[in-house]
Amino acid sequence: MLEGKAILAARIRELIELTVLVDGPESMFAEAADRVAAVVSILRAATDSEPGVPAGRGWPPGVDDALEGVGNPLAPPMIIGHPGESGADGEVAALVTLGSAHEGAPGRAHGGWVAAILDHAVGRAAAQAGSPGMTVSLTVDYHRATPYGVPLDVRSRRVDQAGRKVFASAEILTDGQVTASATATLVTVRALANKAGGERPGPGSD
């Protein structure tokens, strides 16, 4: 594990939260922006990559993953349960805590983030069931407010399979109540199936 990267990402998440929450004089923002620019230049000096080029994160999800990567400041991150902690019948259990930066309607998580969590959860469930694939259809039902600032319990499972199509479902719960649920169709992709436990193909492989 890249511990230093995870620590940096955690600090950046804090920075994002505070940037959303804080109000203050222009001078404070200017000073903070200058200091952030200094940090950016440290990282820029260490890479030839340009922002926006494919990161080639590949498979399986790693430290830079968009949802569960502890080294990716955009990832909440989602903590996927150890197989031993999974729910019954091959359920995948995960925990995720969103913050103020993920707010949509006042006081509740943005529906897009809720959908992203559910999308990732069904992907994880398909992979755990031995059929890693890509989501081709995701139907989300928003039952009640999904809060931020508290750990959310995420459950997912493969429901069925027909040829390359994998059907999966997932829910987000808080205080034992389902706030959002999803059903999904994924299509198994040969490169993922071949590499589920091994090398990491680039994005767009099939």
Ligand SMILES: CCCCCCCC(=O)SCCNC(=O)CCNC(=O)[C@H](O)C(C)(C)COP(=O)(O)OP(=O)(O)OC[C@H]1O[C@@H](n2cnc3c(N)ncnc32)[C@H](O)[C@@H]1OP(=O)(O)O
């Ligand atoms: C472990 C970590 C989990 C990470 C989870 C991340 C989840 C994601 O974000 S995945 C990224 C978002 N999804 C995508 O980018 C997928 C975009 N789609 C694609 O690239 C292509 O559709 C691809 C490669 C998956 C499949 O293409 P292709 O191999 O040509 O399959 P295709 O023949 O069109 O379809 C296969 C089957 O799926 C069905 N299908 C395709 N699209 C849909 C759809 N939207 N709804 C229902 N069924 C569909 C087809 O009808 C076909 O069914 P059948 O076998 O019965 O004829």
